[in-house]
Amino acid sequence: MTQATSRQATVGGLADSEDGGPADDATPEAASTRERILNVAIDLFTEKGFDGASLREIAERLDVTKAAIYYHFASKDDILMALHMRLHEFGKDALGKMTDEPVTLELWGELLGQLVGQMLAQRKLFLLHERNQAALEKLHRDDHDAEHDDIQDRFRRVLADPRVSLRDRVRMACSFGAAFAGLFMSGDAFEGTSNQELGELLRDAMRDILAG
Amino acid sequence: MTQATSRQATVGGLADSEDGGPADDATPEAASTRERILNVAIDLFTEKGFDGASLREIAERLDVTKAAIYYHFASKDDILMALHMRLHEFGKDALGKMTDEPVTLELWGELLGQLVGQMLAQRKLFLLHERNQAALEKLHRDDHDAEHDDIQDRFRRVLADPRVSLRDRVRMACSFGAAFAGLFMSGDAFEGTSNQELGELLRDAMRDILAG
DNA sequence: GTCTATATTTCGATAGAC
DNA sequence: GTCTATCGAAATATAGAC
DSSP states (O other), rough: OOOOOOTTOOOOOSSOOTTSSSSSOSSSSSSOHHHHHHHHHHHHHHHHHHTTHHHHHHHHHTOOOOHHHHHOOOOOOHHHHHHHHHHHHHHHHHHTOOSOOOOOOOHHHHHHHHHHHHHHHTTHHHHHTTTTHHHHHHHHHHHHOOOOHHHHHHHHHHHOOOTSSSSHHHHHHHHHHHHHHIIIIITTTTTSOOOOHHHHHEEEEEEHHOOO | OOOOOTOOOOOOOOOOOTSSSSSOOOSSOOHHHHHHHHHHHHHHHHHOTTTOOOOHHHHHHSOHHHHHHHEEEEEEHHHHHHHHHHHHHHHHHHHHOSSSSSOOOHHHHHHHHHHHHHHHHHHHHHHHHHHHHHHHHHHHOSSSOOOOHHHHHHHHHHTTOOTHEEEEEEEHHHHHHHIIIIIITTTTTTTTHHHHHHHHOOOOHHHHHHOO
């Protein structure tokens, strides 16, 4: 029996520090193989798509064999799931602010302002998700112990909440899209800009939409 | 030799009406097999991703065999290219307004206002592109007779134009993202809304960003 | 224009030695 | 924890009959 257990992916680098599992690598020096696999996977899954990138490529880039990967992960899906959990970890703080009350434009603004900071810090992870929607949906479909507080689901539920006016809900979607486009759809057009400057410009634009 | 010639995909349903090629199907009655393949491909490539969807599935859904598909298209890539050209056809009118002059916020607003209408009318085609970035990039990489006036490239070039202030360029990206999110990232949250109403709400939000 | 049948490749995954 | 070797499945694509 290997360490890789099906669909029990941990965040990796954040948790995973008990029993005999691969050692947690909070210490910076040398990333564990597990972490190195995840880091290469982020790049390859984003560049070529989850289906377009093969385990062979990941292995080659790390100079190990496919079999080594299967020691750390039960399946290719399991790698994607681990990355998904990693993102979820970053998003859950902002999400915590959402109760069952109807979301106001003010609350949405707060939420998104916080999220923009995390998106700037975790650009690659968010980009991975944007570009692999189909694979992630399949992952959720196949996952039967669905702990369904997925970030995307929560967002969509808010945007569909009939207690909030259509106009406001459209504004909420637009403000999110505005931030998103500034970060991910512009290629490297804003590459020379510091995270702080870009973050402020985006927050300004968001404010104009929500105050509009 | 079959009709399918490599990488010379025509728009399909809009052009393609000369020589012995499969008949143009401007007449509504029954869509040609070629058109039916493209229509099914839009759905499957969007739902499962370009790599995740197989030609077998497309064939099954049309109740024909894979070989029939290869009569109409030289390769799987060729199908995606045909769909890409179809989108390009719709976008080129708006793009025509872009000269080599620096793009002003006003011009950008006009451009996007027009584009929103086309996005509403061709939702599926735009969604296909959003969800298959990796496959489309590979398509462009492999395409050596690159006629490089791709819509996305043009947009990015504008957003990177140093003659325009960073603030304005970020606003342009945001306004596009706002429209985009309202249309594609909200799932079916706005499904009950008419295209006209949604279009107006989106244009209002865009105006607020560009006027901000 | 569509079919049957098959060639060819690549992938995800496993077994077992070290 | 990583390796070599291999399996079985599924995919793209082709050949040739009808």
